[in-house]
Amino acid sequence: MSNWITVCEFPLQQDLSALAEFIQRHQLPLRISEENNHQRVASLAPQLVQPMQQLLARWQAGEVDLAQLSVHVYEETPARTENPVSTAGAGTEMGGEPRDNGEQGAEGEATAAESKAAPVAHSVIPQWPLQQTPVCLCLIALCFIGWLLLRQGWIESLVIFPQQTGDFELSRSSLAWHLSRGEFWRLWTPAIVHFSLPHALFNSLGIWIVGRSLEARAGSGWFLLLVLLSAPVSNLAQYFWSPQNLFGGMSGVVYALIGAAFVIQRWQPEWRDVPASLLWLAAIWLLVCMLGVVDYFIDGGIANAAHIGGFAAGLLLGLLFSAAGGARRYFSACGADSADNA
Template identity: 50%
Template sequence: MSDWITVYSFPISRDLSALFRFIQRYQLPLRIAEEKNRQLLLTSDAQIVEVLQPLLNSWESGQIDLDRVQLQKAEPAAPQSPGLSATHNEVEWQREREVETGQERPGILPAFPLDKTPVSLLLIALCFFGWFLQTNSLSSGLLIYPDADTSLLSAQSSLAWHLQSGELWRLWTPAIVHFSFLHALFNALGIWILGRPLEARGGPIIFVVLVLLGGIASNLFQYTWEPGAVFGGMSGVVYALVGFVLVVQRWQPAWRDIPSGIITVALVWLILCALGVLTYFTGVRVANAAHLGGFITGLMIALVYCVMGGARKFNSYPASI
């Protein structure tokens, strides 16, 4: 941290979403961090401090809108080191007019370093590994055996037999098994879109708790609803993520890593599957109880998490850029 220079300091309550978008738009060498109940804008390039401070002063006082500011770098008269110049005559700040001119905007989904999302990457790999195991008839040790008896509390049920045998992993491992490549692909995309932002923002602990409890709950819901069927897939985990994101986005409206439209599509898909529309047109049976169980679990975990103050981690900017 000693190599970073403080460019500006903001109150902890200040919404920095516009600043984050500005940094993303121009790929500036900046990061935002919290320290001593303040939000600090830091840089490793001392040259841009003098340029940014007047702009940030104007923005904080409400004189300009960062979303309507364009940064242009003038061509230097002689070769110089990379980076922004520290003098105003080499950098021009120009406010946009009321009508936008189509300036470059950040991508729909932000990019996170791979080393910040190891659990998500592992889950994605497990989706395809589970498909490989199922294709080669090697997945029986991961599934909950089907049970014709619907008396789930009976000591003779297949679930009770698994647990009495010490095979506790079967409560979660059906999530690994996928019955087709497309099945694995769609769930892997769900983890990539929803899981990586959650893990990068919230940290691995809450993410692992969400994945484990969401997977176990979805499997138990599905087994309770239809004990005679073989089921598998990470859809229940994905819907636990959907439920979690839905609550956090309401708690922290400035958080925009995951567009709200994605959550809307996921909820519409949940309803269509529950109504049997997908099965009617494709003949594919859907583990609707697993989806619902994961979704409810995600909602409950998120509510507890947010009440305990965890939503504060989901500001509109990343910990580092």
């Protein structure tokens, strides 16, 4: 009969390298195994189960960084039952039964004072293995490839030609001319073109921060579908808004990722791979750009319609994905919920 007691379960695609390093560093009686399509954390010490569940729940929420925690092991004496493990700097006790004498209060106060004095470094955004996010890596590469193609003057086959000034008529538009020639790829390829190196860098940063967590948890298939649907929506929105202007960039796709992440966080509040404050900051930046203030500082202006179109597409696709049960891939299986989801 096995003496291992389940502490917590995680999805297979979640990176537990930080937890494994924490267990090895402090020689804790814990192990990580793969069972029933989950990663199972189990303990040989019953008194560690509840404290570890609380600690891992805080780790999942991004409140603590396991690399910054230290573990204290107290020697057991016949006179009293000691707390076997406690964490300093996290404000969390990981112990067994309370002590019978007054020393518990004195040492508890000392531990509490130490936890207040020692700052804890929080690591919110997970460091996903590169092989789990191939689509994001390809998108980042395309951002810089598009910038290089622009510098070489090789973007004519990628963009939608600007419409001539005058009354706009779809049947006689440059877009209709492209489609009549079978150049349907132009609905997607303007997202590749970037007009400056900072333009490519900022879009790559958005994909790295927001996109990789979306792809790693939900899978590359759904993530690729999100990109392929949001890119033409954002490009067409920008074209119909200002057909006389040449446009390009992956900002519309980035805002689709932000919209999808925004919905998933509302649906699954425990998921905090992407800080909620960052998503709200992106939404505020969208509103600031719409006011036209940024146009005075950036040559060529901002493709606001592409941002709005991408954001709306991300909201809708994120809603459909979550309603179909996809948001469960972003759950935290620690604590009591792990029994219900196992």
